[in-house]
Structure formats: C-alpha cells, structure tokens
Amino acid sequence: MTAKRQVHLAAHIPGVNNTTIWSGPDAGSQIDFESFEHFAANAEKGFFDYLLLAEGLRLREQKGLIHDLDVAGRPATLSILAAIAGVTEHIGLVGTLSSTFNEPYELAKQLASLDHLSGGRAGWNVVTSSNAFTGANFRRGGYLDLADRYVRAAEFVTTAKELWNSWADVAVVADKATGRFLDPEAIARVEHHGGQFDIEGYFSVPVSPQRHPVVVQAGDSVDGRDFAAQHAEVIFSRHSEFGEAKAFYDDVKGRLAAHGRDEESLRILPGATFVIGDSTADAQEKARATSLAQVSPQTAIAFVEQIWGRDLSGYDADGPLPDIEPSVDAEITRGRVRHENPLAVAKVWREKADAEHLSIRDLVIALSGRHSFVGTASDIASEIDHYVQDRATDGFVIVGATNPRGLDEFVAKVIPELQDRGSYRTAYDDGATLRENLGLPAVVPGATSLAREAVNQ
Numbered sequence: 001m002t003a004k005r006q007v008h009l010a011a012h013i014p015g016v017n018n019t020t021i022w023s024g025p026d027a028g029s030q031i032d033f034e035s036f037e038h039f040a041a042n043a044e045k046g047f048f049d050y051l052l053l054a055e056g057l058r059l060r061e062q063k064g065l066i067h068d069l070d071v072a073g074r075p076a077t078l079s080i081l082a083a084i085a086g087v088t089e090h091i092g093l094v095g096t097l098s099s100t101f102n103e104p105y106e107l108a109k110q111l112a113s114l115d116h117l118s119g120g121r122a123g124w125n126v127v128t129s130s131n132a133f134t135g136a137n138f139r140r141g142g143y144l145d146l147a148d149r150y151v152r153a154a155e156f157v158t159t160a161k162e163l164w165n166s167w168a169d170v171a172v173v174a175d176k177a178t179g180r181f182l183d184p185e186a187i188a189r190v191e192h193h194g195g196q197f198d199i200e201g202y203f204s205v206p207v208s209p210q211r212h213p214v215v216v217q218a219g220d221s222v223d224g225r226d227f228a229a230q231h232a233e234v235i236f237s238r239h240s241e242f243g244e245a246k247a248f249y250d251d252v253k254g255r256l257a258a259h260g261r262d263e264e265s266l267r268i269l270p271g272a273t274f275v276i277g278d279s280t281a282d283a284q285e286k287a288r289a290t291s292l293a294q295v296s297p298q299t300a301i302a303f304v305e306q307i308w309g310r311d312l313s314g315y316d317a318d319g320p321l322p323d324i325e326p327s328v329d330a331e332i333t334r335g336r337v338r339h340e341n342p343l344a345v346a347k348v349w350r351e352k353a354d355a356e357h358l359s360i361r362d363l364v365i366a367l368s369g370r371h372s373f374v375g376t377a378s379d380i381a382s383e384i385d386h387y388v389q390d391r392a393t394d395g396f397v398i399v400g401a402t403n404p405r406g407l408d409e410f411v412a413k414v415i416p417e418l419q420d421r422g423s424y425r426t427a428y429d430d431g432a433t434l435r436e437n438l439g440l441p442a443v444v445p446g447a448t449s450l451a452r453e454a455v456n457q
C-alpha cells in the first residue's frame with residue numbers, strides 16, 4: 001500500500017485587520033512576547049511545519065490619517081522570530097521580508113543568523129511589496145516600478161545565495177592546538193556585479209544548518225508565478241477555494257520542469273480560515289457571529305472606501321452600496337495594493353450585492369470574511385485531506401480569528417482527526433530542519449557547491 005500524501009500546515013499569526021477579532025473577550029495582546037510564545041507553543045504542539053509572520057513597512061493610512069483598524073506591522077519580524085527560536089525546538093520560523101526595501105548582504109546575514117540560532121528552522125517569505133508610499137520610508141520615493149519588482153527580487157535571491165554559498169562547511173577550524181580559527185581558503189570572496197546589486201567582499205556568517213533558509217513566496221501575477229517556479233520552495237497562495245486552488249497548483253507546478261525541478265520540490269499552501277462547531281448548523285451559526293465580529297461597521301465602510309476613493313462615512317454599513325461612482329484618481333488609502341480599475345471592481349461588487357441582496361457589511365463579509373472551512377472537526381479534517389490527496393494543495397497556512405489563541409481549538413480537535421486519517425505526523429523527527437519537516441529535497445534551487453568544498457572532501 002502506498003503511503004498517503006502528507007498534509008503540510010503552517011500557522012499564521014494575524015495582525016490587526018478585518019480577519020482579526022482583536023477587541024473580543026478572547027483576544028490577547030497583538031504586541032507582547034507572551035502572545036507570540038503561546039502561539040508558537042501551540043503550533044508546535046500541533047506539529048505544524050512552521051509559523052509565519054506577515055510584515056508591512058509603513059502604517060497604513062486612510063483619508064490622510066492612520067488607519068487604526070488596519071495596522072501594518074508589529075515588533076520587527078526577525079526579532080520576534082529570534083526570540084521564539086529560544087523557546088521552541090522544532091517549529092519552522094518564517095518571516096515576511098521585502099526584496100524591494102532590504103539589501104541582500106544585510107538580509108542574508110540576518111537570515112543565516114536566525115538559521116544558526118534556531119538549529120536550521122529559518123524561512124524567508126520573499127515579498128516584493130513595492131509601492132511609493134512605503135518607499136517614502138526608505139528615501140527612494142516611488143521606487144520600484146511594477147515591472148522591476150521581480151527583476152530585483154530574482155537578483156536579490158541569487159545574490160543572497162551567492163553569499164550563503166560562499167562559506168564551505170569546513171571553514172570554521174577552531175583548532176585550539178594550532179591556534180587556527182578559520183580556514184581562509186574555505187571562504188570564497190563574493191563578487192556580484194549585476195543590474196541591481198554591486199557587491200564585493202567576504203560574507204561574515206559561517207554556513208548555517210540549512211545553508212539557505214527555506215524560500216517562501218507570496219505573489220500571484222505571471223511574473224510572481226515564474227519567480228516562484230524558479231526560486232521558491234513554498235508558495236503562500238491566496239487560492240483556497242477547491243477549483244481555484246487546483247488551477248493555481250497545476251499552473252505553478254507545471255512551470256517547474258522548465259527550471260529542472262520536480263513537483264515535490266515545491267509546496268503550495270493557500271491561506272485558510274476555519275470555524276469548528278459541534279454540528280454543521282452550530283458551526284454555521286458560529287461562522288456568522290465570527291464574521292460580524294471581524295468586520296465591524298467601521299471596517300466595512302473603510303473597506304469599501306478603498307475602492308470608491310471617497311469618504312463614505314455618511315453611509316449605513318447595513319444599507320445598500322453607495323449610489324455614487326468611485327473616484328478614479330483619488331488615493332484615499334495608502335499602504336495597500338490599490339486595484340487597477342476601481343470602476344470595474346465597483347461594478348462587480350454592485351452586481352453581486354444586487355443579486356444576493358447584500359448590505360455593505362454583508363458584501364465585505366462575503367468578499368473578505370468568508371471562512372474556508374466551516375463544520376465539525378471531522379468534516380474539516382476530511383476536507384483538508386481531500387485537497388491534499390487530490391493534489392489541489394500540499395496543505396494550508398491556517399489563520400485563526402484571534403491572537404494568540406486562535407489556533408488552540410484547531411490543534412486540539414482537527415489535528416487528531418488528520419492523524420487518524422494517516423495524513424499527518426504524530427511527532428517531529430528529532431533534529432529535523434524546516435526543509436526536512438516540509439519533506440523538501442536537501443538540494444535547494446540555485447545551490448552551488450564551492451570548488452573549495454569539493455577539493456576538501
């Protein structure tokens with residue numbers, strides 16, 4: 001009998017936005033380390049492959065003010081992950097870090113350091129996150145053009161790999177008898193002269209347990225998919241509905257062969273939310289209450305304002321969509337990706353609201369607050385298993401509704417059901433790296449062994 005395909009799960013820590021019930025009675029701090037510690041301990045109890053932190057590099061603004069219900073950012077990603085490394089043993093630590101607003105040398109150093117501190121559990125969610133508003137925090141004004149985002153991202157990852165590959169495994173001699181610490185012959189000088197980066201010198205961090213952190217990617221365009229097919233080991237996708245997930249999976253996995261890679265060298269994990277009930281009806285009732293708590297009237301109006309480009313605070317969130325047209329050139333929201341064509345989006349939204357008799361708030365819930373899995377723990381485990389066995393995904397990035405306890409019930413109830421189905425681990429392998437937890441090949445895309453290493457073997 002062939003073994004069942006294994007489900008891979010990541011745990012996402014929600015920030016403050018329309019997916020989080022940050023003010024509810026069960027909600028804890030979004031900022032204190034205790035929250036991150038609890039979240040990580042629970043995810044590790046559920047044998048998740050990794051936990052994921054998203055990141056924004058500028059506070060979002062709406063109507064010229066800080067948008068206090070949509071907060072991009074929290075304490076710095078790598079600092080949180082390094083602290084979590086100290087209180088966990090097995091779980092992977094994946095940080096979202098922009099290839100547009102960082103420099104390869106600095107980031108390669110930070111990630112190699114996290115890989116050392118965690119014993120090989122570091123991962124890097126490479127996002128391009130290019131917009132002029134965020135760019136202003138980096139004194140680059142409108143940097144980067146849309147077309148250049150993945151050009152820089154690809155050269156960024158390539159440069160980082162050159163740095164990570166520049167130390168041979170044998171470079172640290174640490175011989176007390178001879179007084180020799182490093183073997184300079186085993187550290188290559190990095191010379192990268194490209195269109196985006198011009199680097200010359202030695203990398204300062206010894207080779208880390210995984211050599212490269214696991215490269216994760218979150219992007220959807222054709223350029224994004226090609227970039228992922230070439231460089232990524234995991235994709236954080238937004239396609240969780242079965243048909244869309246399957247289409248995305250087939251498309252991206254189909255791009256791997258052109259880069260000499262096979263299907264098992266890339267894991268595709270869509271983001272997914274869930275509501276667990278004692279019965280289907282109970283779960284549905286809970287799902288409705290959760291959505292209403294996530295999307296307050298203020299959040300619903302702010303969401304629609306992002307498309308309309310107008311102040312809609314005079315409208316009733318429980319009433320129909322505004323009868324006026326969106327303003328095409330107004331930039332009322334800053335820090336979120338703006339839809340290319342607000343008029344077209346408004347048209348689709350109006351048609352949906354009319355056809356389904358939805359208020360503004362109902363529409364926002366339908367668009368952004370729909371839960372991926374609603375049912376008993378057994379139903380949810382069966383559905384997750386179905387996605388993976390039928391190759392629509394390799395698993396999911398599970399997003400809870402509250403912080404930090406939003407995944408506790410999932411771990412207590414759904415994980416045992418997955419284990420009963422033979423599709424989920426019942427223990428971590430001792431000392432396994434993140435790449436090993438994910439069941440990925442040890443040889444990562446773009447890895448090159450040093451000539452010196454070959455000589456020394």
Ligand SMILES: Cc1cc2nc3c(=O)[nH]c(=O)nc-3n(C[C@H](O)[C@H](O)[C@H](O)COP(=O)(O)O)c2cc1C
Nearest residue numbers: 054055096127128129218219220221224236237238
């Ligand atoms: C599921 C998902 C999560 C993302 N999370 C972040 C994030 O935390 N921070 C960020 O700056 N960008 C994030 N992005 C934005 C992407 O990096 C990228 O900039 C954006 O999707 C545009 O790329 P594309 O044209 O290939 O889709 C995310 C994208 C997706 C699909």
